[in-house]
Amino acid sequence: MRTYLTLLLDTRRAKKDGSFPVIFRLTHLRKTTSISTGYSILEKYWDSQKCAIKKTYTKVESIARLNTLLLKEEARANDIINKLYDSEKLNYLSITQVKNRIT
Numbered sequence: 001m002r003t004y005l006t007l008l009l010d011t012r013r014a015k016k017d018g019s020f021p022v023i024f025r026l027t028h029l030r031k032t033t034s035i036s037t038g039y040s041i042l043e044k045y046w047d048s049q050k051c052a053i054k055k056t057y058t059k060v061e062s063i064a065r066l067n068t069l070l071l072k073e074e075a076r077a078n079d080i081i082n083k084l085y086d087s088e089k090l091n092y093l094s095i096t097q098v099k100n101r102i103t
Helices: 063-086 095-102
Strands: 003-009 020-028 031-041
Touching: 003 063, 020 063, 020 095, 031 063, 031 095, 063 095
Parallel strands: none
Antiparallel strands: 003 020, 020 031
């Protein structure tokens, strides 16, 4: 399977307040696209080793809950990718079609 989904901080696009969006990077047949999670944080609160938000982030009540929510979304998207792979449809879809199925 040549389709991957990775949670990361998109440091290419800074917002006015200096924060960066947390996105899913979808790679399919050597092409990539971004899927927004709707969250943005400062770079100092991002743990690139764990691909998660650090516990020092203070703008939400529960960091564990936010990280779990992001992991659930990643698991849901990976489940969609795996179902497409099992039904042998994945290699015939474009990256836009895969993204549309996930979103």
